[in-house]
Amino acid sequence: xxxxxxxxxxxxxxxxxxxxxxxxxxxxxxxxxxxxxxxxxxxxxxxxxxxxxxxxxxxxxxxxxxxxxxxxxxxxxxxxxxxxxxxxxxxxxxxxxxxxxxxxxxxxxxxxxxxxxxxxxxxxxxxxxxxxxxxxxxxxxxxxxxxxxxxxxxxxxxxxxxxxxxxxxxxxxxxxxxxxxxxxxxxxxxxxxxxxxxxxxxxxxxxxxxxxxxxxxxxxxxxxxxxxxxxxxxxxxxxxxxxxxxxxxxxxxxxxxxxxxxxxxxxxxxxxxxxxxxxxxx
Amino acid sequence: xxxxxxxxxxxxxxxxxxxxxxxxxxxxxxxxxxxxxxxxxxxxxxxxxxxxxxxxxxxxxxxxxxxxxxxxxxxxxxxxxxxxxxxxxxxxxxxxxxxxxxxxxxxxxxxxxxxxxxxxxxxxxxxxxxxxxxxxxxxxxxxxxxxxxxxxxxxxxxxxxxxxxxxxxxxxxxxxxxxxxxxxxxxxxxxxxxxxxxxxxxxxxxxxxxxxxxxxxxxxxxxxxxxxxxxxxxxxxxxxxxxxxxxxxxxxxxxxxxxxxxxxxxxxxxxxxxxxxxxxxxxxxxxxxxxxxxxxxxxxxxxxxxxxxxxxxxxxxxxxxxxxxxxxxxxxxxxxxxxxxxxxxxxxxxxxxxxxxxxxxxxxxxxxxxxxxxxxxxxxxxxxxxxxxxxxxxxxxxxxxxxxxxxxxxxxxxxxxxxxxxxxxxxxxxxxxxxxxxxxxxxxxxxxxxxxxxxxxxxxxxxxxxxxxx
Numbered sequence: 001x002x003x004x005x006x007x008x009x010x011x012x013x014x015x016x017x018x019x020x021x022x023x024x025x026x027x028x029x030x031x032x033x034x035x036x037x038x039x040x041x042x043x044x045x046x047x048x049x050x051x052x053x054x055x056x057x058x059x060x061x062x063x064x065x066x067x068x069x070x071x072x073x074x075x076x077x078x079x080x081x082x083x084x085x086x087x088x089x090x091x092x093x094x095x096x097x098x099x100x101x102x103x104x105x106x107x108x109x110x111x112x113x114x115x116x117x118x119x120x121x122x123x124x125x126x127x128x129x130x131x132x133x134x135x136x137x138x139x140x141x142x143x144x145x146x147x148x149x150x151x152x153x154x155x156x157x158x159x160x161x162x163x164x165x166x167x168x169x170x171x172x173x174x175x176x177x178x179x180x181x182x183x184x185x186x187x188x189x190x191x192x193x194x195x196x197x198x199x200x201x202x203x204x205x206x207x208x209x210x211x212x213x214x215x216x217x218x219x220x221x222x223x224x225x226x227x228x229x230x231x232x233x234x235x236x237x238x239x240x241x242x243x244x245x246x247x248x249x250x251x252x253x254x255x256x257x258x259x260x261x262x263x264x265x266x267x268x269x270x271x272x273x274x275x276x277x278x279x280x281x282x
Numbered sequence: 283x284x285x286x287x288x289x290x291x292x293x294x295x296x297x298x299x300x301x302x303x304x305x306x307x308x309x310x311x312x313x314x315x316x317x318x319x320x321x322x323x324x325x326x327x328x329x330x331x332x333x334x335x336x337x338x339x340x341x342x343x344x345x346x347x348x349x350x351x352x353x354x355x356x357x358x359x360x361x362x363x364x365x366x367x368x369x370x371x372x373x374x375x376x377x378x379x380x381x382x383x384x385x386x387x388x389x390x391x392x393x394x395x396x397x398x399x400x401x402x403x404x405x406x407x408x409x410x411x412x413x414x415x416x417x418x419x420x421x422x423x424x425x426x427x428x429x430x431x432x433x434x435x436x437x438x439x440x441x442x443x444x445x446x447x448x449x450x451x452x453x454x455x456x457x458x459x460x461x462x463x464x465x466x467x468x469x470x471x472x473x474x475x476x477x478x479x480x481x482x483x484x485x486x487x488x489x490x491x492x493x494x495x496x497x498x499x500x501x502x503x504x505x506x507x508x509x510x511x512x513x514x515x516x517x518x519x520x521x522x523x524x525x526x527x528x529x530x531x532x533x534x535x536x537x538x539x540x541x542x543x544x545x546x547x548x549x550x551x552x553x554x555x556x557x558x559x560x561x562x563x564x565x566x567x568x569x570x571x572x573x574x575x576x577x578x579x580x581x582x583x584x585x586x587x588x589x590x591x592x593x594x595x596x597x598x599x600x601x602x603x604x605x606x607x608x609x610x611x612x613x614x615x616x617x618x619x620x621x622x623x624x625x626x627x628x629x630x631x632x633x634x635x636x637x638x639x640x641x642x643x644x645x646x647x648x649x650x651x652x653x654x655x656x657x658x659x660x661x662x663x664x665x666x667x668x669x670x671x672x673x674x675x676x677x678x679x680x681x682x683x684x685x686x687x688x689x690x691x692x693x694x695x696x697x698x699x700x701x702x703x704x705x706x707x708x709x710x711x712x713x714x715x716x717x718x719x720x721x722x723x724x725x726x727x728x729x730x731x732x733x734x735x736x737x738x739x740x741x742x743x744x745x746x747x748x749x750x751x752x
Contacts, residue, residue, distance in 0.1 A: 023497050037454055043546060043555040044454075068554065084454040086491035216546065216555075219452050219493055220686055221462075222538035223520040228529055237522060237529075242688065256529050259639035263531040266636075267556035274552075 001081040002036075005058050010140040013065050014108055015074050016050070022057030024049075024087045030115040031093030031210065031246055034059065035218040037084040038072045045069050046215045048112040048245070049088060059085075062111030062140075068271035075279065089218045090245045093208070095123055098182045102128045102174070103149075104167050104196050106188025107138065112210060113187040114141050114148075121148035128181070129153070130170055132192070136161035167192065168199040175203040183208060186249065190261060194254035207249035211240045213261060227260070228253040287390035290319040292397050297610035301580050304466045304549050307607055308372070311394075313353075316401040320348040323393045326385045331395060334383035336735030337364050337435070341380055341395055348398060357406035360399060365438035365481070366431065366734060368407060368473045371400025373464060374731045375601050407476055416485030420444035422748050425508040427494045427689065430458020431730045432514035432721030434481060435737030436744075441484040443745055448508070449481075450492040455545065458516055459722075460730070462545040463537070463571065465578050468604075471544075495688035500696070500717060509751070510716045510744045513704060514737060517722035518686025522679055523566070527624030532558055532641035536567070536575045536680035543578050561675030562586045564644050566621055568593070571727075572680035573604040576613045579676065587613050588672065592620040592649050592662045618649045618662065622669070624677050643673045682727050693717075701726055710740030718744055 003020040010016050024034060028049045035044050051060035065074050076082060093116050101120050105113030110131045120127050129149040133139045135158045146152050153170045154162035163170070171184070186196040187210040200207050213225040220242040227244075229236045229251040236251075238244065293309045294300070300307050311319065323345040331341040340359050347356035360367045376382075376396035384392035422445050426433045429451040437447045455461050457474040482488060492498060494515070503511050520535030522528050534542075539557070542548040546555035559582035565575045568591035576587045589608070591598060594617050598605060609615070625643040629635040648668035651660040685702040697705045697713040703726055704719040706712050712719050720736025722728055 023492065027497060041547065041554055084491050086452065086454070086493060087497065089493065089496055216538060216541055217453060217462075219496075219688060220519050221516075222541050223522070223535040224538045226522075226529065237524070239519070242519075253529075260529065260531060262639075264556040271554065271556075 001083060002085040003081050004076055004078050005056070007076075007078045010062065011138050013138070014062060014111070014140050015065065016060060016062045016111075018053070018058045018060050019082065019085055020057055021059045021085050021087075024085065025052045025054050025057045025059050028052050028059060028088035029092035030119040032088035032090050033218070033245060034061065034085060034087030035089065035215065036061075036073075036082055036086075038069060038076065039083050042072070042083065043069050044084075044216055044218070046089070046212065046218060046241075048210070048212070049115065050111045051115050051118075059087075062108065064108040066272075067268045068275040071272065071275050071279070086218070089241060091243070093119070093185065093210075093246055095119060095125075098125055100126045100180060100182050102130065102171065102179075102181045102184045104171060104184060104186040104188070105129070105131045106167060106192040107133060108140070109188030109192075109210075110141050110145070112212075113185070114144055116185060116187070117145060118148045126150050128174070128179075130155065130167045132156070132167040132188070133161075134158065166195070168195050171196060172199050175200065175205065181205050185210070185246075190254055190258045193249065194258075197249040197252075197254070201250065208246050209249035209252060211245045211247060211252070211257065213240050213257065214263065215241050217241075227257050285322055285386070285390065286318075289322075289391040289394040290315050290397070292394070294607075297607075297612070300467065301611040304581055306470050307467050310404055311397055311401045316348055316398060317351070319394050319398055320345050322386065323349075324385055328385070330383035330385060331380040331393075334380040336379065336731050337738050339363050339380075339399070344402060345393070345395075345398055348402060353402055353405040354410060356398075356402040357410075360402055363738075364734070365435045366477050366730075367399060368403035369431070369460060369469060369477060370731055370734070371396055371403050372469050372473075375729060377602060379731070407473070414480050414483035416483065417442060417444045419446055419485075422446065423448070423508045424744060424748075425450065425503045425511045426514065427500075427511065428452070428458055428514040428516055428721075428723070429456035429478070429488060430514055430516050430721060430733065431460060432733035432737035432740075433458065433512065434477065435734040436512045436514065436718075436720070436741045437486045438481055438484060439738055439741035440744060441481070441486045445745075445748075446485070448487040448489060450494055450498070451488065451490045452493040452515075453545065454490050456488050456490060458514075462541045463574070465540065465544055465574050466549075467577065467581065468574065493688065495692040500689065500693040500714075504716070509748055510718065512710075512737070512740050512744065513689060513712070513717065513719040513723055514721045514733065515686055515689055515723045517683035517727045518688075519684045520679065521682045521684060523621060523681065525621060525623055527626055527641070528679070530624055530626040530641045531639050532675055533624055533677045534558075534679070536565070536571045536678050537683065539575050539678045540571070540578060543582065549578070549582060557582065558676050559583045560585070562588075562673060563676040563678065564588045564590055564621075564672060564674045565678045565680055566590045567680030567682070568598040568600060569680060569682070569727075570600045570604055573600045573608050573613075575678045575680050577608055577611060579678065580611055580613065584676070588616050588674070589613055590616045590619050590621060590644070590646060592618065593651060593660065594618055597659065616646070616672075618651070619646045620649050620662070620664070621646050625671065641675055641677055643671050644677055645669060645671050683722070685723055685726060689723075708739075709743035710736055711743060716747065
């Protein structure tokens with residue numbers, strides 16, 4: 001059992017928790033993830049590590065309430081426990097040789113992008129962060145990003161806060177203006193990452209995308225998180241859990257990844273509704 | 283009394299009933315049947331059966347105990363050398379091991395050794411009240427990586443000798459392939475849980491949710507005070523065929539399909555983990571895992587389930603009994619067939635059609651077998667122009683696995699062979715001092731009992747190594 005040390009709501013649909021998991025806390029690096037099960041019969045879901053406090057032995061996770069499992073997780077309070085918590089899994093984000101980085105985060109993906117931005121800042125790189133949200137009330141982690149970014153641009157789709165439009169708009173402007181990033185790291189909805197990649201392509205800037213496919217074991221055993229890379233004219237299958245979650249975005253078959261991410265959408269919608277009804281009755 | 287030439291049959295659920303439930307297929311011998319079957323054993327002096335057993339169970343000795351109505355005694359004989367009697371009695375390929383060597387098999391059917399083993403183990407599990415006792419500690423600490431058959435065996439043998447043993451498991455439940463891979467209808471999970479409980483009674487600590495190579499490394503285990511490490515991390519990465527369409531929705535590796543159903547209990551009425559069920563399912567491969575996947579798909583409600591295998595029935599590597607059971611249940615075997623492409627729904631007029639990207643069928647070619655190669659296996663070749671399509675909704679790839687690189691990649695000096703399997707000597711010692719390995723992590727996908735044999739060998743070697751060190 002893993003204790004919830006602190007819990008905080010970042011916006012109506014996004015929650016932050018700090019979980020007591022000393023072994024994971026000691027090891028986890030930005031870009032890595034954990035897998036948790038809320039209760040004995042629960043499903044296994046991957047969540048990216050949003051920060052650690054090795055002295056306290058805690059791991060920070062930030063999640064959006066999108067389905068039955070995250071709804072149940074959100075019902076757990078400070079002082080209560082979750083059943084299973086394993087990690088750190090995956091390969092940490094590569095930071096070597098990157099002096100000028102652009103972090104492009106979208107929605108709850110910003111929670112994953114934040115520790116990456118913080119790590120680059122700690123290493124002394126020049127950090128530009130572009131974070132986008134649907135609207136003002138979904139905005140999260142603005143202060144945290146401001147603290148670790150040399151330049152921060154906040155975008156909202158509806159213009160209800162800061163600048164209106166999606167994240168590719170300021171990115172394209174910067175690239176057209178001659179900005180010379182060593183690397184663009186994009187974390188967020190698949191469709192956003194696809195368009196960030198397309199926007200960067202004409203400028204030849206390397207792009208890393210952090211993938212978050214459906215997983216079960218997270219150790220390479222089931223192959224459920226597989227994605228296809230187009231590498232030198234060949235199709236290569238990779239497992240996001242052990243080979244990723246970061247990949248060269250130019251190689252990723254995003255359309256396939258988007259399709260695969262919807263494999264269980266009917267089931268998930270149904271399960272979410274059931275869970276919500278259950279809580280309503282209770 | 284003349285010897286009955288035939289083995290007493292194992293009672294089983296009727297095929298038409300069991301095809302729709304996840305309860306155990308084989309029901310086990312009654313006392314009467316067990317006594318009658320035990321009488322068939324000649325108790326011959328040469329005991330060829332024992333040499334056919336990877337863990338050297340004293341077979342005639344335990345069968346003699348059954349003859350004497352001493353069922354607990356029979357269990358004790360088995361458990362002297364096997365840590366998993368109730369498991370082996372169910373999943374061992376006895377027909378290629380002990381029963382193959384049985385003297386009786388020269389003229390008649392062999393003694394039903396596996397059935398009798400299961401009988402003794404089940405009798406113990408339902409009657410014994412005594413708990414296993416943890417022996418006095420010898421002060422030495424050993425870490426075991428993985429709680430599958432090799433890890434459990436190694437842990438059990440070492441614990442019985444007084445070692446302080448900790449087993450690290452990556453998943454949330456102990457048992458490895460016995461819980462995520464082998465389905466409930468062939469090996470009830472309560473039996474695995476019981477074996478793990480026995481291990482705990484012997485003083486073994488089981489730590490779930492620890493991935494060695496990630497949460498902790500092998501080097502850190504030594505830093506923590508463990509004096510030897512056994513790696514039984516299993517086979518890991520599933521293989522795919524690298525044919526077009528394998529990323530369509532509805533294509534599973536057998537590992538994923540079975541894990542969803544077994545470990546995550548997607549077969550239950552109101553599961554929290556989804557799985558595709560119903561419709562038509564094609565399983566590619568001919569091993570035990572393919573049979574397990576096919577029979578699971580059937581029980582989940584598939585209308586038709588095909589096994590697609592590129593050789594003929596004769597070469598099919600699965601256990602005979604499993605193949606027979608599968609056939610009785612209505613699994614259709616498409617032999618001398620090999621998939622070349624998985625076909626998907628694609629509605630160009632409506633890109634939002636919810637069916638787009640899901641499997642619609644599988645395209646196969648027919649094969650013929652050539653002359654036996656150097657290894658004696660007849661290699662299949664494609665019959666030109668023989669392409670045909672089968673409409674299916676789900677495809678399960680059960681064509682094997684490759685060893686998991688997580689531990690190798692994080693342990694300096696640990697060497698692997700060309701297939702990615704850890705290199706070990708005859709004692710199970712790897713290329714690192716104090717680090718032993720066994721099971722699928724060494725051999726690639728193999729059987730439960732061979733993994734147990736490797737765990738046993740390593741336990742003996744670890745005991746000798748640490749005794750010398752003192």
